[in-house]
Amino acid sequence: MDVFVAQCIDRVREAAARGSALRIRGGGTKDFYGNLPVGERLDTRPYAGIVSYDPSELVVTVRAGTPLAELESLLASQGQMLAFEPPHFGAGATVGGCVAAGLAGPRRASSGTTHGSVRDFLLGASLLDGRARVLRFGGTVMKNVAGYDVTRALAASMGFLGLILEVSLKVLPRPRAERTLRFEFDEFAALARLNAWAGEPLPLSASCWEAGVLHLRLAGAMPAVDAAARRLGGEAADAQAAEGFWRAMREQESAFFSGGAPLWRFALPSTAQPLGLEGGSCIEWGGAQRWQRTDLAADVLRTRAASLGGHATLFRGGARESGVFTPLSPALLAIHHRLKDEFDPARVFNPGRLVPGL
Amino acid sequence: MDQSVVIEHPELLAALRRVLPAGALLTMAEDTQPYECDGLTLIRQRPMAVALPVTEGQVAEVLHLCRAFGVPVVPRGAGTGLAGSALPHAGGVLLSLARFNRILAVDGPARTATVQPGVRNLAISEAAAPLGMYYAPDPSSQIACTIGGNVAENSGGVHCLKYGLTLHNVLRVRGYTMAGEAVEFGGLALDAPGLDLLPLVIGSEGMLAVTTEVTVRLVPKPQLARCIMASFADVADAGDAVAALIGAGIIPAGLEMMDQAATRLVEPFANAGYDLDAAAVLLCESDGTPEEVDDEILRMTDVLRGARATRIQVSRDEAERLLFWAGRKNAFPAAGRAAPAYYCTDGTIPRKHIGTMLRSIQDMERRYGLACPNVFHAGDGNLHPLVLFDDADPDSVARAEAFGAEILEESVRLGGTVTGEHGVGMEKLNQMCSQFDEPSLAAFRGVKRAFDPDGLLNPGKVVPTLHRCAEYGRMRVKAGNLPFPELPRF
Numbered sequence: 001m002d003v004f005v006a007q008c009i010d011r012v013r014e015a016a017a018r019g020s021a022l023r024i025r026g027g028g029t030k031d032f033y034g035n036l037p038v039g040e041r042l043d044t045r046p047y048a049g050i051v052s053y054d055p056s057e058l059v060v061t062v063r064a065g066t067p068l069a070e071l072e073s074l075l076a077s078q079g080q081m082l083a084f085e086p087p088h089f090g091a092g093a094t095v096g097g098c099v100a101a102g103l104a105g106p107r108r109a110s111s112g113t114t115h116g117s118v119r120d121f122l123l124g125a126s127l128l129d130g131r132a133r134v135l136r137f138g139g140t141v142m143k144n145v146a147g148y149d150v151t152r153a154l155a156a157s158m159g160f161l162g163l164i165l166e167v168s169l170k171v172l173p174r175p176r177a178e179r180t181l182r183f184e185f186d187e188f189a190a191l192a193r194l195n196a197w198a199g200e201p202l203p204l205s206a207s208c209w210e211a212g213v214l215h216l217r218l219a220g221a222m223p224a225v226d227a228a229a230r231r232l233g234g235e236a237a238d239a240q241a242a243e244g245f246w247r248a249m250r251e252q253e254s255a256f257f258s259g260g261a262p263l264w265r266f267a268l269p270s271t272a273q274p275l276g277l278e279g280g281s282c283i284e285w286g287g288a289q290r291w292q293r294t295d296l297a298a299d300v301l302r303t304r305a306a307s308l309g310g311h312a313t314l315f316r317g318g319a320r321e322s323g324v325f326t327p328l329s330p331a332l333l334a335i336h337h338r339l340k341d342e343f344d345p346a347r348v349f350n351p352g353r354l355v356p357g358l
Numbered sequence: 359m360d361q362s363v364v365i366e367h368p369e370l371l372a373a374l375r376r377v378l379p380a381g382a383l384l385t386m387a388e389d390t391q392p393y394e395c396d397g398l399t400l401i402r403q404r405p406m407a408v409a410l411p412v413t414e415g416q417v418a419e420v421l422h423l424c425r426a427f428g429v430p431v432v433p434r435g436a437g438t439g440l441a442g443s444a445l446p447h448a449g450g451v452l453l454s455l456a457r458f459n460r461i462l463a464v465d466g467p468a469r470t471a472t473v474q475p476g477v478r479n480l481a482i483s484e485a486a487a488p489l490g491m492y493y494a495p496d497p498s499s500q501i502a503c504t505i506g507g508n509v510a511e512n513s514g515g516v517h518c519l520k521y522g523l524t525l526h527n528v529l530r531v532r533g534y535t536m537a538g539e540a541v542e543f544g545g546l547a548l549d550a551p552g553l554d555l556l557p558l559v560i561g562s563e564g565m566l567a568v569t570t571e572v573t574v575r576l577v578p579k580p581q582l583a584r585c586i587m588a589s590f591a592d593v594a595d596a597g598d599a600v601a602a603l604i605g606a607g608i609i610p611a612g613l614e615m616m617d618q619a620a621t622r623l624v625e626p627f628a629n630a631g632y633d634l635d636a637a638a639v640l641l642c643e644s645d646g647t648p649e650e651v652d653d654e655i656l657r658m659t660d661v662l663r664g665a666r667a668t669r670i671q672v673s674r675d676e677a678e679r680l681l682f683w684a685g686r687k688n689a690f691p692a693a694g695r696a697a698p699a700y701y702c703t704d705g706t707i708p709r710k711h712i713g714t715m716l717r718s719i720q721d722m723e724r725r726y727g728l729a730c731p732n733v734f735h736a737g738d739g740n741l742h743p744l745v746l747f748d749d750a751d752p753d754s755v756a757r758a759e760a761f762g763a764e765i766l767e768e769s770v771r772l773g774g775t776v777t778g779e780h781g782v783g784m785e786k787l788n789q790m791c792s793q794f795d796e797p798s799l800a801a802f803r804g805v806k807r808a809f810d811p812d813g814l815l816n817p818g819k820v821v822p823t824l825h826r827c828a829e830y831g832r833m834r835v836k837a838g839n840l841p842f843p844e845l846p847r848f
């Protein structure tokens with residue numbers, strides 16, 4: 001067995017025996033996210049490296065501590081990419097952190113081939129759980145329904161079930177052409193347009209509306225992008241500037257994200273009406289993800305989100321200690337309780353980070 | 359298994375009769391017999407009773423009562439499953455969701471449909487058609503199978519290479535746990551708080567919750583689709599062509615292969631014009647805008663030529679495209695006509711091993727003395743070998759089962775999985791022992807307990823017991839056919 005894995009097994013056993021907690025951490029770029037981390041640090045970075053990559057199989061298997069940037073440049077060298085366009089939020093982002101946080105970038109709501117969430121592209125994983133078991137789920141093939149799909153439940157799990165050791169990800173060819181269009185629309189018009197366009201066979205790969213300006217990214221075969229651009233109108237953005245724009249969106253480096261007030265993320269049905277909160281929203285994913293800087297109380301925001309059919313997360317800043325995620329229904333909470341009991345009965349891994357008290 | 363033994367539980371039946379409408383509880387042998395198996399007809403068992411509730415409240419009551427009496431419940435949709443996942447329990451209640459057959463809402467602007475679980479797969483696309491949209495996953499059984507069954511099996515279809523599996527096209531599942539408690543997985547937004555339990559429930563073969571409502575996403579119908587039919591002189595060439603297409607950065611809308619035995623089997627039935635001299639035929643589809651399709655068809659044709667295709671034909675119109683597909687989609691019925699019975703397995707392997715696998719299957723055909731035409735989702739590496747046998751001849755049945763099992767073992771050995779889309783059910787329990795090690799199987803049992811602590815919802819499927827794996831291991835070592843028994847199995 002690998003030395004790192006053996007050491008981790010010892011640490012899990014020790015922590016379980018002592019009743020102490022381990023806080024899983026890669027590059028620490030997502031320290032800000034989720035409920036407050038507690039416990040002794042378990043650094044995943046020593047467990048790094050590409051295990052296998054076969055471009056014609058569209059699969060890459062990597063160890064969790066591998067730098068995300070390293071994986072992405074390897075894929076780019078073969079004309080491929082991670083279809084969920086993950087944010088890094090800093091130079092040190094690791095693949096394990098990317099999967100565990102489950103955050104996807106602008107491509108999340110693209111049409112056609114890609115349904116763009118981290119989960120959608122996870123094919124297999126190995127996990128060290130709180131019982132110090134090394135478990136393997138899924139595999140490296142595109143379709144696999146053998147056993148419960150624990151692999152995909154690891155996306156966005158924030159270490160709830162244990163330490164992700166290795167993941168197999170489905171990758172996609174990079175689009176052959178991309179173009180960004182710019183439109184001036186108010187929020188209502190932008191939402192109406194985005195939802196109408198998403199109902200047409202158009203090669204949409206990202207959208208962002210803020211302060212009266214809608215950016216739309218098209219991606220696909222050159223003729224399809226050309227035809228869509230002709231059909232949609234708008235003003236074509238310079239390619240390099242567009243790339244910078246979408247990178248800034250992904251990394252939350254634009255002016256909208258630089259304010260001081262807490263940053264809230266609303267996940268809503270794309271057709272939900274505008275939030276109508278002071279300061280205005282930044283809208284992504286065709287209307288399905290909306291950002292808001294606001295000092296309003298959590299319960300006010302959560303009630304608003306629920307009334308629109310979604311949920312709200314305190315993404316950055318604010319009163320993290322009162323819980324950043326929307327509380328679960330009693331039925332779901334009971335299932336979480338029992339899952340935690342099965343995978344991590346001594347509450348070793350990332351206690352409370354995803355679900356308060358668990 | 360002795361099918362005649364049905365355990366009676368008069369108290370429970372009386373209680374169920376009180377909560378269900380008249381005619382919604384079947385207990386007479388002649389009424390329960392149609393439910394004795396699903397599409398895997400090799401295993402049959404009549405249930406104690408069949409419940410056909412029409413409301414969620416009744417579903418909750420049935421679950422509640424069965425739990426109180428400690429009686430197992432097996433949910434069922436249309437019964438087209440191929441792995442025995444819906445096989446009843448002798449002392450259990452079969453819970454049919456067939457009467458949950460209403461489309462509750464089709465939301466054009468939001469591109470979703472909310473339906474009851476007994477709605478047929480194709481009916482969703484039909485309801486969305488006036489909006490220019492459809493539900494993408496299209497199992498060949500789509501005229502008959504239900505969305506509840508699709509969710510339970512994470513079903514695929516010929517277009518899932520590009521459009522994803524059930525998992526990628528379902529937003530929300532509402533259901534009941536064995537405790538009779540309502541619960542929602544996912545939601546109308548693209549994610550939900552907490553662990554993402556939707557992927558656990560999707561593909562759980564009715565073992566974690568009973569689905570009573572599903573919200574699916576609808577996608578716009580592509581303006582145009584065209585299909586290439588390419589012939590190959592060797593199955594290995596066809597396998598290489600699949601890898602070459604994907605390697606060239608092309609994700610076809612569908613990429614299916616049929617070997618010669620399969621084309622010869624279906625041609626008289628479908629008149630699709632398949633090249634009967636070819637060792638293998640690939641169907642390769644492009645869809646999108648007319649410009650996109652023209653461009654992609656050219657690129658696909660280039661790659662296929664470079665990969666030694668001996669003949670290439672591109673569908674000229676929609677009628678011809680549908681004709682190309684007709685044979686592929688009717689492969690199962692054609693197999694059903696060619697032999698008294700057929701047995702379809704479902705292993706998935708890395709694409710690069712398609713040629714190796716097909717050669718191994720040819721060798722097995724000789725060893726087992728049974729024919730096995732192959733049709734499959736080549737783009738995903740998902741095999742559907744159709745072992746033809748005689749179900750009236752016990753020896754033929756035994757050889758067919760052993761043949762199927764060996765294909766699954768070979769799939770695992772090649773780095774694949776025992777099931778790509780049909781599920782484990784009863785059928786592949788043994789091979790689960792080869793694919794997963796004991797700790798991982800134990801973790802699956804833990805997942806089951808977390809949703810269903812009493813183990814009453816569709817018990818005995820998917821996850822083999824420790825005991826069963828030990829038996830299977832002993833049997834295989836004795837048979838001496840376990841390659842590299844010392845290696846860890848994944």
Ligand SMILES: Cc1cc2nc3c(=O)[nH]c(=O)nc-3n(C[C@H](O)[C@H](O)[C@H](O)COP(=O)(O)OP(=O)(O)OC[C@H]3O[C@@H](n4cnc5c(N)ncnc54)[C@H](O)[C@@H]3O)c2cc1C
Nearest residue numbers: 435436437438439443497498504506507508510514564569
């Ligand atoms: C000719 C033919 C072609 C096929 N082609 C394909 C194909 O291309 N791709 C593919 O993936 N499959 C295919 N199948 C397999 C089968 O059609 C699918 O597995 C389908 O999803 C089963 O749906 P069903 O409604 O018949 O479910 P059933 O067979 O009735 O049940 C299947 C499983 O779902 C559970 N279940 C059903 N409804 C519910 C519910 N409401 N709540 C909880 N659990 C439930 C059952 O307990 C069982 O475990 C094919 C089958 C046939 C016979």
